[in-house]
Amino acid sequence: MSLRQYEYALAIAEEGSVTAAAELLHVAQPSMSQQIRGLERELGVQLFARTPTGLVPTVVGRAFLREAEIAVSASRRARATARAGADELVGELVVAVQMGFGTRQLPGALGALRRRFPRLEVTVFEEPSSAELERLCRRGVLNLALMAACERSPTDAHHLGDEEFVVVLGAGHRLLAADRVELRELAGEPWVRFDRDSALDGVLLNVLRDNDLAPTTAARVSQTATAVRWADHGLGVTLVPASAVPHGYEHLARPVFPVMAQPVIAVVRHGAGPAETALLDLLRQETWSEPASSSPVS
Numbered sequence: 698m699s700l701r702q703y704e705y706a707l708a709i710a711e712e713g714s715v716t717a718a719a720e721l722l723h724v725a726q727p728s729m730s731q732q733i734r735g736l737e738r739e740l741g742v743q744l745f746a747r748t749p750t751g752l753v754p755t756v757v758g759r760a761f762l763r764e765a766e767i768a769v770s771a772s773r774r775a776r777a778t779a780r781a782g783a784d785e786l787v788g789e790l791v792v793a794v795q796m797g798f799g800t801r802q803l804p805g806a807l808g809a810l811r812r813r814f815p816r817l818e819v820t821v822f823e824e825p826s827s828a829e830l831e832r833l834c835r836r837g838v839l840n841l842a843l844m845a846a847c848e849r850s851p852t853d854a855h856h857l858g859d860e861e862f863v864v865v866l867g868a869g870h871r872l873l874a875a876d877r878v879e880l881r882e883l884a885g886e887p888w889v890r891f892d893r894d895s896a897l898d899g900v901l902l903n904v905l906r907d908n909d910l911a912p913t914t915a916a917r918v919s920q921t922a923t924a925v926r927w928a929d930h931g932l933g934v935t936l937v938p939a940s941a942v943p944h945g946y947e948h949l950a951r952p953v954f955p956v957m958a959q960p961v962i963a964v965v966r967h968g969a970g971p972a973e974t975a976l977l978d979l980l981r982q983e984t985w986s987e988p989a990s991s992s993p994v995s
Contacts, residue, residue, distance in 0.1 A: 700772050702736045703765035705729050706744060710762055713751030767838055789818045790972045793833060795844035796825040797897050797921045798860055798961055801940040802983035803843060809979050810972075817972060825895035825919065834964050840973050843980070845896060846960040854962040855977060858985020860938040862900070862957040863950040865924070867931035870949075878951045880908040887915035887933035889924045897921070901936050904957055925949070961985065 708718035715733070719726040737744055744758035754762055773789045790810075794803055807819055824830045827844060834842050846854065864878050872878050888905075890912065891898035898917075905912045915933035918924050921941040928935045929949055936957070942950045963980055965973045 698736060698739060700769060702732050703769050705732050706736065706758075707762060707765055707769060709733065709745060709752055710754050710758075713753070715752070767836055770838055788972070789820060790840045790976065791838065792819065792821045792976070793824050793830055793839050793842045794821065795827060795830055795842075795896055796823045796891075797938045797941045798845055798959075799843045799857075799940065799980075800921070800938070802857075802980060802985065805983055806976060806979035810976050813975065814972070825892055825897065827896040827899075828894075834966075837966055839964075840966055840969070841976055842964040844962060844964065845900075846962045854964050855981075857961050857963055857980055857983075859958045860940060860961050860985070861952060862904070862936050862959070863939045863942065864953050865928040865935050865937060865942065865946065865950050867928055867934070868949065869931075870934075872951065873949070875951060877954050879954045880904065880910065883934060884910055885913070887913045889927045889933040889935040890914050890917050891921075891924065892917060892919055895919075897937070900957075900959070904936060908955070 704722065705718065705724075708721050709715055709729075712718045712721055715730050716726055719729045722729070733744070740761070742757045742761075743755055744761060745752040746755050746758075770789075770791060792803075792807075803821070807821065811817065811819065824833070827847060830842055830844055833839050843857075845860070846856070864880075864883065866873055866878075872882060888901070890901060902912065913933075916927060918927065921937045922943050924935040924937060925942055925946050927933070929946060936953070938959075939950065939952075963977055965977060969977075
């Protein structure tokens with residue numbers, strides 16, 4: 698087995714066909730097909746199944762691909778470390794962010810990082826599940842993870858600041874006249890919530906329960922921007938980190954009382970190199986919200 702075969706298998710899983718994967722990696726399709734067949738013979742398993750919509754990983758194929766991704770990521774980091782000079786960084790940086798956190802801060806930090814190191818390739822993805830994010834950190838797949846602090850946060854996590862949560866109301870909502878919304882005033886409101894296994898939905902559910910509010914679920918969505926837009930149309934109210942409110946919807950957002958805020962941390966892989974260190978420094982320079990006063994606004 699070779700890393701090139703791992704890369705071929707990962708590309709096929711992503712693209713859904715050998716043809717598209719070969720085009721993505723700029724290799725000949727017959728060569729890629731031959732390599733995958735050879736890999737399956739060596740492993741003694743079938744990695745992909747053909748379906749009407751394309752090739753999809755089998756159960757054993759999915760397990761193999763998880764390990765292949767770790768191996769490929771480690772190889773890329775090793776090459777990047779070997780090729781990094783005093784004034785230049787090259788290679789790939791893999792960053793994961795917990796959905797809804799650092800929505801404004803991360804793009805600014807990444808933009809500054811790319812201007813400083815234009816040959817550094819950065820891959821970013823959003824992960825709604827805090828448990829999955831922690832698992833990826835433990836497996837060493839990520840260079841840096843941005844997430845809300847929790848009881849299971851690593852002891853060596855770097856505290857960046859805080860994210861205050863705001864309630865987003867529909868256009869014309871009666872509570873838009875207030876500077877701050879008391880949560881008890883939201884009794885009986887329908888809610889736009891998030892996927893059940895997401896950290897954001899867990900935050901929302903805990904806030905409602907702590908304030909003796911029974912949530913009436915109007916809809917569930919996978920993205921904070923979608924929740925805000927649906928709240929704007931009157932489907933229900935929603936609760937999101939302040940920085941996750943898209944531009945143009947700020948007038949619908951109100952801080953809440955009791956104040957809801959969560960510390961945001963960065964978790965950097967063990968043995969972090971200059972790229973991770975540079976991004977961490979840039980994230981620290983970004984503006985993070987300060988928790989508001991704990992007293993209600995009259």
